Amino acid sequence: MTTDDHEPRRHLKAGSTASGPYALDIDPERAGWDRSSLRVLELGPGGVHTLVTGESEWIVLPLTGGCTVHSSGEIFELLGRESVFSGVSDFAYVPRDAHAQIASGAGGRFALAGAKCERRLPARYGPAPEVPVELRGAGDCSRQVNNFAAADTFACDRLIAVEVLTPGGNWSSYPPHKHDEHRPGAESVLEEIYYFEVEHDGLGYHRVSPSRAGGTDVLAEVRSGDAVLIPDGWHGPSIASPGRTLYYLNVMAGPGEQREWLISDHPDHGWIRDTWPSQPVDPRLPFYGTEARP
Numbered sequence: 001m002t003t004d005d006h007e008p009r010r011h012l013k014a015g016s017t018a019s020g021p022y023a024l025d026i027d028p029e030r031a032g033w034d035r036s037s038l039r040v041l042e043l044g045p046g047g048v049h050t051l052v053t054g055e056s057e058w059i060v061l062p063l064t065g066g067c068t069v070h071s072s073g074e075i076f077e078l079l080g081r082e083s084v085f086s087g088v089s090d091f092a093y094v095p096r097d098a099h100a101q102i103a104s105g106a107g108g109r110f111a112l113a114g115a116k117c118e119r120r121l122p123a124r125y126g127p128a129p130e131v132p133v134e135l136r137g138a139g140d141c142s143r144q145v146n147n148f149a150a151a152d153t154f155a156c157d158r159l160i161a162v163e164v165l166t167p168g169g170n171w172s173s174y175p176p177h178k179h180d181e182h183r184p185g186a187e188s189v190l191e192e193i194y195y196f197e198v199e200h201d202g203l204g205y206h207r208v209s210p211s212r213a214g215g216t217d218v219l220a221e222v223r224s225g226d227a228v229l230i231p232d233g234w235h236g237p238s239i240a241s242p243g244r245t246l247y248y249l250n251v252m253a254g255p256g257e258q259r260e261w262l263i264s265d266h267p268d269h270g271w272i273r274d275t276w277p278s279q280p281v282d283p284r285l286p287f288y289g290t291e292a293r294p
Helices: 270-278
Strands: 022-026 036-043 047-052 057-072 074-079 091-094 099-104 107-114 124-126 132-134 141-148 158-167 193-198 206-210 218-222 225-228 236-239 248-253
Touching: 022 206, 022 225, 036 047, 036 057, 036 099, 036 193, 036 248, 057 141, 057 158, 074 091, 074 124, 091 141, 107 248, 158 236, 193 236, 206 225, 218 225, 236 248
Parallel strands: none
Antiparallel strands: 022 036, 036 107, 047 099, 057 074, 057 091, 057 099, 057 107, 091 124, 132 141, 141 158, 158 248, 193 225, 193 248, 206 218, 206 236
16 A cells, blocks of 8 residues: 555555455555544445444444444444435444444445544434535536535534535536645645545546645546545545546544634636636536435
């Protein structure tokens, strides 16, 4: 997982970090940073997995299928969904310093989004109907954002996580933006993971350009199961190829006293926001709302 100059790889292809039951296993040590983690757990029918949370808080988010989560004396039945392209999912929050058991009768794939944290919050259930679904951008920059654990929608200590769906041919994570400097009220420091899935085994493209000398520089063709690590830099666009919806899960955490997502737009591209009020949102959106269930 390192390049020839011993820097951590930033584009991680599907399967390159697989470990045991995890199709994807990214922790702070492997990423070369302090807080953010992401695992994709694959369970067959009747499968059971024990998650030891350690110093991190975690969200169990079904990608396909449903599961039962036992944690801190609580039992959460997650209905889940057929796929990330079919509907919003419910989820479970699991605190640090805990053991959680994840069991799936029919089997499925489950994202475990984590962040090293200080406070131990209570285990909780996140109902799908309470997930805010946002349409962001306009025209060919239109996309759908499922804000299931955004900074202002669900209480965590450090973890921020959202899902983004981009219609075929559109650009998202655009204009390019960054969050690698502490500037009170303007920008927060956040380590970010992008995890991708592409409809019908298609492909997409993702760009990260340096915001400082020697900073992160990635131009990646991404497919289902790929991830991109973003410790710094201008990230975007994420480009969906025509006829193929692009999905990505964003997992973020940082050292700031406030849990907040504050970004700076790239000065050469921020003007695009000023064009959105005069354009309609892509009529293909929303793909679904919280009423869509398996």
